[in-house]
Amino acid sequence: MSISFRVSVVAVALSLTACAETGTALQSLNNGLAQFNQAMAPSPNGTPAVFTPSLSAEQRTQLNNAVSASLTSRDAGLRNMVNSASPMMVAVMSKAACYQNWNDARVLSMYTSAQIGNGFIPGPWGPMKYAPKNHCLSILRTDSWTQKSLNAFQYRTVYYSLESGESQAVFYEFINQDGSWLLNNAYF
Incomplete structure (x- = not known):
């Protein structure tokens, strides 16, 4: 060789x-x-599990019950709008319940109309000083439903920390633009 x-x-x-x-x-x-x-990969609430906690099964059930319970006495027009917007509402409220910041714009901007754009969206966590950051807030109830127009409505969501006992209400307004429900306003 x-x-x-x-x-x-x-x-x-x-x-x-x-x-x-x-x-x-x-x-x-x-x-x-x-x-x-x-x-x-997004969890059921749309947020990667590695970044934030997510709503427990009990908290998701409580959120769905909170939305439907206060609507039973409302007229059919408002109920139909809310039923149509329900997936968007649940996405917004569940992200707000788990995103621990004063401004929820980072996680909610994808759901907003041009009215809000990428500006300030108040988050329920801001005023809560003692709520532990390793859990999501629970949705205690939704109430104060108002039909603003034929394509818009508003309601109040009360967020609650089981651990600290603190609560914070946020008003949300949704609008149907071109067949899509969008977050149009949010305030304390």
């Missing part, structure tokens, strides 16, 4: 070993990215 052939065989063997190690490294990287994607 010639020396050049031996060098070629050694070079090929080293290359194959390097490819096998690279394949193992790439597989490990792929597994790590898969775990990262799982952690970043």
Whole structure:
């Protein structure tokens, strides 16, 4: 055997070993990215679980009950609007319940009309000094329903911390623009 052939065989063997190690490294990287994607995947409330706590099953049930309970005595027009807007309302309230900041614009801007844009959206957490930050707030009730127009309504949501006993009410106004329900106003 010639020396050049031996060098070629050694070079090929080293290359194959390097490819096998690279394949193992790439597989490990792929597994790590898969775990990262799982952690970043939106939870039922739309927020990646890695960043914030999410509503418990009991809190989600309480939220749905709070929306439907105070509507039973309202007229059919308002009930139909609220039923149509319900997925958007639940998304907004559940994100506000878990996002611990004075300004909820970072997590709610995707749901807003041009009226709010990316400006200030008051969050229920701001005034709560003692509510633990590792839990979401519960929705105690929704009330004060008002039909503003044929395509807009307003209501009040009362957020509550089971741990500290603090509560904060936020008024929300929703509008139907081009067939989509959007958050049009929010205030204390």
